[in-house]
Amino acid sequence: MGTADDTSEGEGHNLPATEDWPRGFGEASWWPFISAAGAAGLYLGAALFFLGHGDIELVPPSAGPIVFIASAGLFLLGLFGWLYHAYVADYWSRGSDSRDSGSLRFGMLLFLGTEIATFGAGFIYFFFIRVGTWPPGELPHLLSSLVLINTGLLVASSFTVHFAEISLRKDNRKGFLGLLGVTLLLGIVFIGGQVFEYYTFIIEEGFTLTDGIFASAFFSLTGLHGLHVTLGAILLGIVFVRGLAGQYTAERHTSVSTVSMYWHFVDVVWLFLVVVLYVGGAA
Template sequence: MSIVEDSDAGEGHHLPAEEDWPRGFGEASWWPFITAIGAAGIYAGAALWLLGSGEDPLIGPTAGPAAIVASVFLFLVGLYGWLYHAFVVDFWHRGVDAGGGSGLRLGMLLFLGSEIATFGAGFVYYFFIRAGAWPPDHLPHLLGSLVVVNTAILIASSVTLHVAHLALRRGNRRRFLQWLGVTLALGVVFIAGQAYEYYQFIVVDGFSLSTGTFGSAFYGLTGLHGAHVSLGAILLGIVFVRGLAGQYSEHRHTSVSTVSMYWHFVDAVWVFLVAVLYVGAAA
């Protein structure tokens, strides 16, 4: 009997089998490699963007943006394949047992540890340039009403997600879906607010990624965080759809727990980022 028949016969899904893997990889999934290549390409695209900007660019101005768009697409494709084969196929209908749930939570904690290191590298770069001549030549008014409102929205989304999770653990699925929907809406509003802030800074104030070292630090950190919030919103959307399908209960909510951990993490990073980058830069 084949692997397909053993795993999810009759459901139209299958676990990663040998026909899914390229030759020479043995029993390993190739999706993490695609995801890693896409992620690396984003950094390479950012470097090309910088090389193509300024008064005397070394390359064409479209090379960097084109590389970033292609890399983001490749990253999302790899991430989808990775998550689908690793989690969705096996856990969509039957969930996980207690041991599997603990393992997934531990995996999320380890992942968040790597994320702390990623953001930490960006903050170290900012602290390094902050120790030099300050303020920079072109420093717009950062701490405006928009960032205050956006921060309040993101903090509120953490509260609503916590309320939703508590409602699910108490067996109230309707309340869970209501508050989860509010959380998802707040996340989308935050992303839209950050996009509008970028428009104000870049188009109106002329403050862009190529505006000195502070510009690269500001957009590097806020852009990295915005990408994480966007990913978190996608994960919340998946959880919401699964909730509508009735796949969660007070005894089965591992995905809700792991996504909540991720969302609370990006909220905490944003509060630290505002304190350091917005308030600290203007001090």
């Protein structure tokens, strides 16, 4: 039963919803709760990591990384299921109801609101430690050319995804696919740059998560952002493949718009990270 033609009366809400979710806000789904459980597990994994690497090992050292990796997988699984049933399942059988599109965009705004709160908590922690004695130990060279290049790549990707959406709205399918492909490539290169930065800090310089309060803030915030960029790249990849299949038109582009909103969000967060962590930490 498709979303558009599921109009029978007298049927209760399906929990968890499968084929007929979402339809406005009337249907329920377990997927957001799965994502929330995964997100909570990330914090639990981080806590277990510190408990397992202190002067007294309260838990096995491997407990934190295992819980963190499993929670990240659960978080991504929940988001995939949520987005799949929202944007992919029964795509061709659904209509282009502007009310449904507005509901999905509003849902993305609510999701981004929770993300702002999550990153905000991390920034508040950094501001709290920043007002104390600074620097709190020896810090590595933070504001490198790699950071500046990565920043330029991510800022450029915001422009390419924006003009990709404009091209689609103008029914320029070739321009849409080309610019979206460039955005995806820039995102992948950015992720590779951040992995290389972590390699330099951890392997070559010995700067790790346990090296003081700044290290915990740095790796927590940049790692959380890297996870979001990775998710964004996955979403861009899904949209790109669906674009190749001809599933978007000037009238049907809700998932393109919402993914674009998400990508702009991770770009803005990165600019804050550069100013606060890299520039502020080195000052």
